[in-house]
Amino acid sequence: MNPSAFVLKGIFLDTPAIGELRCREGHALCEDGVFAGFSSELPAAWAAFPLHDYTGRLILPGMSDLHLHAPQYSYCGTAMDLQLLDWLQRYTYPEEGRYRDVGYARQGYARFTQDLLHSATTRVSIFATLHTDATLELMRLLSEAGIRGYVGKLAMDRNCPDFYREETGEGLRETRRWLDACAHGEYPGVMPILTPRFTPSTTDAYMKGLGELSREYGVAAQSHLSENLDEIRWVSELCPDTRFYAESYSRFGLFGGEQPCVMAHCIYCPEEEDALIRKNGVFIAHCPTSNENVIAGISPAARYLREGYRIGLGSDVAGGHTLNLFAVMAAAVQVSKLRWLYTDKSQRPLTIPEALYMATAGGGALFGKVGLFEAGYAFDAIVLDDQALLNHLPFTPAERLERYAYLSDGRPMAKYAAGRKLF
Amino acid sequence: MNPSAFVLKGIFLDTPAIGELRCREGHALCEDGVFAGFSSELPAAWAAFPLHDYTGRLILPGMSDLHLHAPQYSYCGTAMDLQLLDWLQRYTYPEEGRYRDVGYARQGYARFTQDLLHSATTRVSIFATLHTDATLELMRLLSEAGIRGYVGKLAMDRNCPDFYREETGEGLRETRRWLDACAHGEYPGVMPILTPRFTPSTTDAYMKGLGELSREYGVAAQSHLSENLDEIRWVSELCPDTRFYAESYSRFGLFGGEQPCVMAHCIYCPEEEDALIRKNGVFIAHCPTSNENVIAGISPAARYLREGYRIGLGSDVAGGHTLNLFAVMAAAVQVSKLRWLYTDKSQRPLTIPEALYMATAGGGALFGKVGLFEAGYAFDAIVLDDQALLNHLPFTPAERLERYAYLSDGRPMAKYAAGRKLF
Numbered sequence: 001m002n003p004s005a006f007v008l009k010g011i012f013l014d015t016p017a018i019g020e021l022r023c024r025e026g027h028a029l030c031e032d033g034v035f036a037g038f039s040s041e042l043p044a045a046w047a048a049f050p051l052h053d054y055t056g057r058l059i060l061p062g063m064s065d066l067h068l069h070a071p072q073y074s075y076c077g078t079a080m081d082l083q084l085l086d087w088l089q090r091y092t093y094p095e096e097g098r099y100r101d102v103g104y105a106r107q108g109y110a111r112f113t114q115d116l117l118h119s120a121t122t123r124v125s126i127f128a129t130l131h132t133d134a135t136l137e138l139m140r141l142l143s144e145a146g147i148r149g150y151v152g153k154l155a156m157d158r159n160c161p162d163f164y165r166e167e168t169g170e171g172l173r174e175t176r177r178w179l180d181a182c183a184h185g186e187y188p189g190v191m192p193i194l195t196p197r198f199t200p201s202t203t204d205a206y207m208k209g210l211g212e213l214s215r216e217y218g219v220a221a222q223s224h225l226s227e228n229l230d231e232i233r234w235v236s237e238l239c240p241d242t243r244f245y246a247e248s249y250s251r252f253g254l255f256g257g258e259q260p261c262v263m264a265h266c267i268y269c270p271e272e273e274d275a276l277i278r279k280n281g282v283f284i285a286h287c288p289t290s291n292e293n294v295i296a297g298i299s300p301a302a303r304y305l306r307e308g309y310r311i312g313l314g315s316d317v318a319g320g321h322t323l324n325l326f327a328v329m330a331a332a333v334q335v336s337k338l339r340w341l342y343t344d345k346s347q348r349p350l351t352i353p354e355a356l357y358m359a360t361a362g363g364g365a366l367f368g369k370v371g372l373f374e375a376g377y378a379f380d381a382i383v384l385d386d387q388a389l390l391n392h393l394p395f396t397p398a399e400r401l402e403r404y405a406y407l408s409d410g411r412p413m414a415k416y417a418a419g420r421k422l423f
Numbered sequence: 424m425n426p427s428a429f430v431l432k433g434i435f436l437d438t439p440a441i442g443e444l445r446c447r448e449g450h451a452l453c454e455d456g457v458f459a460g461f462s463s464e465l466p467a468a469w470a471a472f473p474l475h476d477y478t479g480r481l482i483l484p485g486m487s488d489l490h491l492h493a494p495q496y497s498y499c500g501t502a503m504d505l506q507l508l509d510w511l512q513r514y515t516y517p518e519e520g521r522y523r524d525v526g527y528a529r530q531g532y533a534r535f536t537q538d539l540l541h542s543a544t545t546r547v548s549i550f551a552t553l554h555t556d557a558t559l560e561l562m563r564l565l566s567e568a569g570i571r572g573y574v575g576k577l578a579m580d581r582n583c584p585d586f587y588r589e590e591t592g593e594g595l596r597e598t599r600r601w602l603d604a605c606a607h608g609e610y611p612g613v614m615p616i617l618t619p620r621f622t623p624s625t626t627d628a629y630m631k632g633l634g635e636l637s638r639e640y641g642v643a644a645q646s647h648l649s650e651n652l653d654e655i656r657w658v659s660e661l662c663p664d665t666r667f668y669a670e671s672y673s674r675f676g677l678f679g680g681e682q683p684c685v686m687a688h689c690i691y692c693p694e695e696e697d698a699l700i701r702k703n704g705v706f707i708a709h710c711p712t713s714n715e716n717v718i719a720g721i722s723p724a725a726r727y728l729r730e731g732y733r734i735g736l737g738s739d740v741a742g743g744h745t746l747n748l749f750a751v752m753a754a755a756v757q758v759s760k761l762r763w764l765y766t767d768k769s770q771r772p773l774t775i776p777e778a779l780y781m782a783t784a785g786g787g788a789l790f791g792k793v794g795l796f797e798a799g800y801a802f803d804a805i806v807l808d809d810q811a812l813l814n815h816l817p818f819t820p821a822e823r824l825e826r827y828a829y830l831s832d833g834r835p836m837a838k839y840a841a842g843r844k845l846f
Contacts, residue, residue, distance in 0.1 A: 074814050074816050075816055075822075076826075076830070077812075077825060077826040077828075077829035077830045078818070078822050078825055078826055079822070080756065080775075080825065081756065081774040081825075095816075104815075111814055111815075292757040292760055293757065293760070295760045295761075295764050295772070297764055297765075321753075321829040321830065322830060333503065333504065334716065335715075337715055337718045338720075338721070338758070338761055338765075340718065341718050341720055342761075342765040342766060343765060349504075349718070352503075389500075391497050391531075391534055392527075392531065392534075393497050393498055395501070399498075399501050399502070402500060402501055402504075403501055406499075406500035406503065406744040406745065407499070407500045407744065407745060
């Protein structure tokens with residue numbers, strides 16, 4: 001008998017296809033961290049395994065947060081009334097700069113990790129800061145907590161304040177030191193990802209060096225793409241040889257293809273950029289709360305999803321105000337309605353099953369077989385306590401999910417990642 | 424010594440002017456349910472009064488919810504993916520129809536009242552159902568809980584399902600029976616308000632009768648106005664003698680002037696309608712979460728507010744998904760950003776102090792001197808527990824308020840309405 005195996009019982013909801021919400025009540029077997037089978041009645045062969053009995057509770061795949069800035073967590077929901085540039089100068093850069101001090105970083109990241117642990121998220125793709133040692137500290141904290149995914153030391157050598165900028169060569173040396181420090185599984189479940197903040201903050205020389213490191217170490221990359229029109233114009237001035245923004249990454253091998261790649265936002269991509277995203281299998285991180293808060297505009301996420309692009313959700317803390325991916329799901333539906341109304345009648349609004357797909361199967365694919373309750377998938381699961389939302393009405397599981405998305409604080413009562421029970 | 428007097432201590436935030444956030448740390452005196460004075464140090468003359476000590480806590484005026492449908496609370500956050508008409512037919516009318524059974528109504532309204540009690544709201548303007556006795560039951564529950572404001576028995580005699588419609592004469596007789604049943608203060612703090620659902624559901628004859636009852640009993644009125652373009656077109660067909668939607672109410676004396684009046688939404692008002700709103704002192708209930716959920720479009724609330732119209736916030740449960748007026752405040756800011764981006768650069772987005780103004784002083788004015796910490800104002804106050812949102816950063820009270828609006832569940836730790844401590 002496999003000593004790590006166990007059985008989880010409850011009402012399992014997942015999204016085997018876009019727009020489809022599958023609901024199965026019964027028992028799921030976890031073996032070696034992997035989903036190994038489902039049965040409505042408990043099979044005799046499973047009776048010897050420990051039973052985690054959540055009868056009547058909703059159980060969803062653990063969620064994937066494809067875009068968030070960990071050092072910004074401490075002030076999320078603050079100064080959302082400021083203009084974006086003021087907000088960066090007055091909040092983001094000063095606070096991120098303080099992460100030079102590893103003790104300070106540990107304090108901030110420990111709190112971040114605790115709150116993330118108790119959220120719906122099991123997989124992440126995180127922006128840290130410029131600082132190698134602070135970034136390693138974050139990787140250690142996440143790994144110990146059982147949160148899995150990518151963490152990126154930022155690369156940033158222009159258009160940022162003096163107190164928070166690297167010299168190109170030093171930045172590349174530090175990036176190599178960082179990759180070496182996590183090259184041998186020092187942080188189980190947590191991997192490095194190359195992270196130029198965005199093209200305006202990273203010179204061609206730095207970008208070129210990152211591309212070489214990506215090939216040498218076989219490392220993924222992430223950044224921002226086409227979030228607003230001023231940014232796109234700026235990139236075209238900084239990189240006059242490119243036909244569109246994505247080329248400022250792709251020409252250095254930092255835009256998918258060989259290695260996984262995540263690009264946040266993708267709100268105003270021209271057709272050729274869309275084609276390259278699709279061809280290279282780049283993951284789009286749709287960040288609807290951030291779309292509203294920083295007035296970027298609303299991403300055409302419904303089109304990307306329905307046309308078969310790889311797309312997941314991002315909290316984009318702290319442009320997004322919350323780590324709660326249920327709230328991000330609800331916001332995805334809400335802003336897609338306003339996009340439909342104001343700018344694009346060609347795509348009907350997103351639905352909750354579609355938003356759940358992005359939060360689970362869609363984004364989970366960045367991490368391998370993640371985000372579904374199917375054989376061979378990582379056993380990532382969250383158990384929801386929605387007792388406070390039940391009443392005299394006979395809600396279906398789909399309705400319970402929707403109410404949980406709109407009304408709960410998104411903190412599950414139990415959580416598993418790759419078969420490990422995190423709480 | 425006044426036996427009902429007490430002193431409340433903490434950090435008081437309110438909005439004496441639009442866009443201004445006043446912050447005072449110290450002691451507030453409540454006498455006979457009214458704010459009677461403020462002092463940073465405890466005056467000797469107040470030392471004999473009981474001290475409710477919330478040192479370090481944020482204290483805000485109790486909030487006013489100018490528009491919500493109490494019988495829809497049980498399914499808020501459900502089926503938000505449906506088209507509005509499907510949602511009305513499949514959820515709203517069947518559930519509201521069940522409130523014919525007073526026992527059923529009591530169950531639903533008791534839960535609603537409990538959750539409302541523990542929200543930030545102290546004052547309400549509520550739509551109930553057609554049913555007189557169920558509506559009286561809601562008034563009793565609210566009054567006993569200490570929630571104050573208006574409750575309306577619906578008036579609806581056309582364009583609704585057979586199982587949930589009144590005959591005009593019967594509806595007017597029931598309305599009179601209802602007004603008589605609460606004419607002598609039977610429900611302390613809770614008053615009746617005449618409530619034609621909206622013009623398409625209420626014939627001219629019924630509207631005329633309601634106008635006569637309004638004058639006879641001196642009763643306020645509420646309804647919906649100019650929420651979407653199809654509705655406006657429909658009203659112009661139903662009421663060919665009117666120049667604009669509001670006239671379908673005003674020609675029967677149901678649009679402010681003599682009696683208080685609240686109109687929900689006001690998203691697409693033509694200039695003449697705006698002029699009548701202003702002239703008659705009609706309160707606009709801005710419902711930003713509903714604007715998104717039912718795809719009505721975003722109200723020009725920033726303009727109304729800054730041009731001096733009377734305007735407050737409404738949760739619009741269940742077109743709005745939540746009773747939490749802090750979430751509604753944050754949504755007001757968020758959707759105003761998208762309105763600025765997509766349709767109207769003439770008004771900069773709303774700010775959190777402006778949203779707080781609407782939630783307190785703005786909406787509170789419907790109920791008299793309500794929504795400020797100033798002498799003579801009703802002592803409505805909520806004490807916030809934001810300990811979970813504090814961290815290593817030195818947040819100002821304004822920042823703490825903003826984070827609470829974006830990130831909390833909006834349930835205060837203590838609450839007062841007209842000087843009565845509700846919990």
